[in-house]
Amino acid sequence: MLTYNSVKELVDLAVQNKCRISDICIKDQAKKMGKSEDELFEQMEKCFDTMCESAEWGEQEGRRSTSGLTGDEGYLMKKYAEKDGGLMGKPMSRAVSRALAVSNCNAAMGKIVATPTAGSCGILPGCLITAYKERQMPKKDIVMSIFTAAAFGMIIAQKASIAGAQGGCQAECGSASGMAAAALVELMGGTPQMCADALAIAIVNQEGLVCDPVAGLVEIPCIKRNASGVVIAFSSADMALAGIEAKIPADECIDAMREVGDAMSRDLKETATGGLAATPTGKKYRAQVFGE
Numbered sequence: 001m002l003t004y005n006s007v008k009e010l011v012d013l014a015v016q017n018k019c020r021i022s023d024i025c026i027k028d029q030a031k032k033m034g035k036s037e038d039e040l041f042e043q044m045e046k047c048f049d050t051m052c053e054s055a056e057w058g059e060q061e062g063r064r065s066t067s068g069l070t071g072d073e074g075y076l077m078k079k080y081a082e083k084d085g086g087l088m089g090k091p092m093s094r095a096v097s098r099a100l101a102v103s104n105c106n107a108a109m110g111k112i113v114a115t116p117t118a119g120s121c122g123i124l125p126g127c128l129i130t131a132y133k134e135r136q137m138p139k140k141d142i143v144m145s146i147f148t149a150a151a152f153g154m155i156i157a158q159k160a161s162i163a164g165a166q167g168g169c170q171a172e173c174g175s176a177s178g179m180a181a182a183a184l185v186e187l188m189g190g191t192p193q194m195c196a197d198a199l200a201i202a203i204v205n206q207e208g209l210v211c212d213p214v215a216g217l218v219e220i221p222c223i224k225r226n227a228s229g230v231v232i233a234f235s236s237a238d239m240a241l242a243g244i245e246a247k248i249p250a251d252e253c254i255d256a257m258r259e260v261g262d263a264m265s266r267d268l269k270e271t272a273t274g275g276l277a278a279t280p281t282g283k284k285y286r287a288q289v290f291g292e
Contacts, residue, residue, distance in 0.1 A: 002028045004154040007196050007250040014192035021182070021192050022147035029147075045143045047113045051102065051125035052132075054112045058101030065107035067289045070219040074101025077227075091134040092234065099126030099230040103223040116153045116162040119169070119211075119218045120176035122226035124149055127180040127233050131187055141187055148186045149179035152199050159251070160258035164211035165270040167261030169225060174206035174257065177229040177236065184237035200246035200253040202236040207253075208260050210268035212275025215286040221276055 002010065002024070014021045030037045057063065059078045064071030077100050080086055081093030088096070099122035106112045106121050115124040128145065131137045153162065156175045161167035181198035190198075206229070214220040240246075246253070267274030276282050 011192040022144040025147040025151040054105040055098040058105035095130040099226040120172040123176035123229040126230040145183035149183040169211040170209040173229040178202040180233035181236040194240040196250040197246040198240035200250040211270040214282040216272035
């Protein structure tokens with residue numbers, strides 16, 4: 001059985017068995033959980049269905065957070081994307097709108113799938129729903145790719161952290177972007193090594209990202225970081241699929257992320273005492289929500 005302590009172990013096993021990383025993960029998890037692969041697939045399919053529902057709900061007008069600080073980001077981006085696609089083009093703009101929408105759903109206390117956390121819940125759905133709806137990729141392949149994302153997520157959790165309170169936002173949005181990038185590569189027929197390279201590239205591009213939530217809420221700047229996380233995931237996947245290597249192995253990138261997180265000031269790890277949370281406007285918003 002897999003220990004999920006090494007990306008290399010996972011990639012080597014997939015190569016040896018001439019299969020996808022998702023195939024390795026679902027078989028391993030079925031054994032560990034005492035369930036059939038079909039049962040696990042059905043559970044994961046329900047998770048994907050929930051992601052779709054969260055995005056659809058969050059893209060509707062008037063979806064505001066309970067604090068009143070945020071809302072309608074997903075709705076506004078969807079309207080913008082549907083005009084002419086914007087600067088990024090419609091598929092990418094819709095991926096961003098879906099990421100924002102799922103984050104809006106979370107802030108409004110709606111139902112989401114933490115992938116891997118609530119703070120980064122819009123990144124994987126933004127990528128996969130877009131692959132499903134804009135590129136018409138088979139739902140079965142979409143669901144299986146989530147197992148690849150999950151396998152890498154478990155490795156990151158073991159070797160470093162997926163919690164903003166421990167490793168900063170690099171541990172949340174950085175991890176989610178890497179997981180999503182790997183899933184996208186597999187969907188496009190990339191090799192297991194390409195999946196690992198995409199993961200590494202995405203992590204590198206968010207190394208050192210701090211967690212500085214205004215008023216201590218998962219809203220500002222968290223919602224917009226989900227949007228940028230989607231863009232990083234797509235660009236990382238495309239680079240890997242183009243044959244661009246990460247150069248620094250994924251396992252070493254994860255180790256570096258852990259070291260950076262450990263060195264990060266506590267003020268920049270979800271305490272809302274530094275960064276954007278400590279700006280004059282950040283303090284004003286906190287007073288607006290909680291009072292002086």
